[in-house]
Amino acid sequence: MSRLVVAVVGNRLRGDDAAGPLVADALRAADLPIRIVEADTDPLAILDAWRPDDTVFLVDAVRSGSPPGTIHQFAPHDGAIPPERPGGSTHGFGLAAVVELAGVLGRLPRELVILGIEGAGFEPGAEPHPAVRQAAASVADRIAAAAAAAER
């Protein structure tokens, strides 16, 4: 059976990097039929988040120079997600690399929507920017609407 899965990446203790976890928090509070996977700072962990016939929303903070809170949407194959670091590192792989790896291994879900929330600051201990909080709520609403539509 197809499920709606939300996988989020981000560090709650580093300012706007908490964008993904904030979306997860809002969806948990709404108690919807959604599988929520929080991958902290190890995007490789999201590979096991979904099954092939799932619909998946993948949410992470991004930094592109846009105003904080801007919501970006990417498709897995559009090449628009720049790799954070070519080849991965001792400590793991970025989101772009993990999505590419999932594609190479035939492990992409039926539908994958990648949502990036523009952050302004990623300092340890900082609070998320108000616009990032607002964007996270907006993304959560959008996913909740998708869940409601799937229920009908």
Add this chain to the structure above:
Amino acid sequence: MSAETVTASRPGTRRIVVNPLARVEGEGELHLTIRGNRVTEATFKVVEPPRLFEAILRGRHFTEVPDITARICGICPVAYQMGAVQALERLGNLTVDPQVRRLRRLLYCGEWIESHVLHIYMLHAPDFLGYQDAIRMAADHPAEVQRGLRLKQIGNDVVRVIGGREVHPVNVRVGGFYRVPTVAELQRLVEPLAWARDAALETVRWVADFEFPDFEQDLPQVALVHPAEYPMNEGRLGSTRGLDIPVSEYDTHFTEEHVERSTALHSVGPRREPYIVGPLARYTLNYARLPDAARTAARAAGLGQTCHNPFQSIIVRAVETVAACDEALRLIAEYEPPAEPAVPAPPVAGTGAGCTEAPRGICYHRYRVDARGTVLDAKIVPPTSQNQKGIERDLHRFAETALDLPHDELVWKCEQVVRNYDPCISCSTHFLKVHLHREEDRG
């Protein structure tokens, strides 16, 4: 090789920059200068700001230490927790419940599995098979990469069940754990770990077929040694030069020194000699304590009872992954929940030292605490900072044997020399860019 620019500032001189080097953590620079058939410089220039964890710990209560040190590293946090609690429990003269000791070793097995497997499959294997990265490799070797990903996840699962979560676990405390798992929780790990042990054996066979340059280190290897078990959480400090001391004497034999090119302190051993820590040192000094399955796999892979070729570290990591899976299964079979998850840990004034085997080698901790339990002073020596001088020496010696290689291959191999150590630069600080300077000696 990641990216490269070649500039010629004057005839006969070549300056090559590779930036950044992929498949290691962090940022810094590697400089290699070649004049004729001699390497005249092989240095790391670590430019990352220091992270000052030792200073952060000052003034904190000693019970907070394992949760703070867990934040030093995302892939080997258990090492930083284990070194901290060992040091502070020795200071307090605490003896933890034997089942708590088992659980801690099991937690460490999980970390070894996830850390070793990530490096073997996703970072190091592409070097041997000629791929830019694991994604390119996965297109041609999907079954192997899938096996590696599942293996790593099982290591993560062990850390999550005992440590509370996969990254920066939260369940370790001075005196024991905050909560211990039930027998049923650990039993659910048995079937995956049995699969993992077989997959680890497959891994040994896979990497044993790679081609390894004929190259040996000439530096002393230093590791924990233990009379009864392959060392993780405890032991004495031993070396291939006959060192045999308790951990409490670490500071009288090993010193850290600042060098201008690195924001990570370099370590030197007795007589200011560089030394090597990590899988090769552990293996060489503790071969007899490996589980039978791991020893058999090592022999079948062509390893002897010692290993000094850093390129073969990938085989040793695979052998240690077999050992970690085998040991995890044994520990789970023997587990009964202790009566209490922790023994009381009142503050004791004094200094305590601890040292455990992080996946990348010995990790030393020393804390001075006052009677109220406030940390007055902390010293943490990560394995990668201890290996910096050895990496430089390997680079120097290896490059001199490989100067006839085509340029691209030489640069690739030099990068590999660094990756042989699975450097955890965020622990020691960070690096790495490669700068290769070749000055043609036409005189």
